[in-house]
Amino acid sequence: MKAKVTRGCGVKGLLRYAFDVGPKATGSKRAEQVGGNMVGQDIRELEQEFGIVYRLRPDIAKPVWHCSLSLPTGERLEKDKWDKVVADFLKQMQFDLRLTQYVAVRHQDTKYDHVHIIVSRVRMDARVWLGR
Numbered sequence: 001m002k003a004k005v006t007r008g009c010g011v012k013g014l015l016r017y018a019f020d021v022g023p024k025a026t027g028s029k030r031a032e033q034v035g036g037n038m039v040g041q042d043i044r045e046l047e048q049e050f051g052i053v054y055r056l057r058p059d060i061a062k063p064v065w066h067c068s069l070s071l072p073t074g075e076r077l078e079k080d081k082w083d084k085v086v087a088d089f090l091k092q093m094q095f096d097l098r099l100t101q102y103v104a105v106r107h108q109d110t111k112y113d114h115v116h117i118i119v120s121r122v123r124m125d126a127r128v129w130l131g132r
Helices: 012-019 043-054 079-092
Strands: 001-006 030-036 066-068 100-108 114-120
Touching: 012 043, 012 100, 012 114, 030 079, 030 114, 043 114, 066 079, 066 100, 079 114
Parallel strands: none
Antiparallel strands: 001 066, 030 100, 066 114, 100 114
16 A cells, blocks of 8 residues: 655645545546545535634644555455545554544546545644654
């Protein structure tokens, strides 16, 4: 499995990219939510939910952690397996999933199965994940 990690200052554009909506949508990603611990059912709700927690720490310039996980070409996981893989990966990265918001979205536009994981670095108790 291969991981690519970035940090960002806003979640709106990232959610639009992940769910393949908005002015830059390609329509080819066949985006599918495959994991997470948030209540929101659409981009607007997810953005609002992330925003509530981000406001606990306005001093954090980059509250968003984004990671794409890719399988080797030809391998594929079922939705429930991706959910488990993502949760296990985040635990290994030392995120406390009881206090950390995240959502995982699969893209199906390439030869390799992959997900985009969007995580709040600001926890619900206002502590900040500082991992590298």
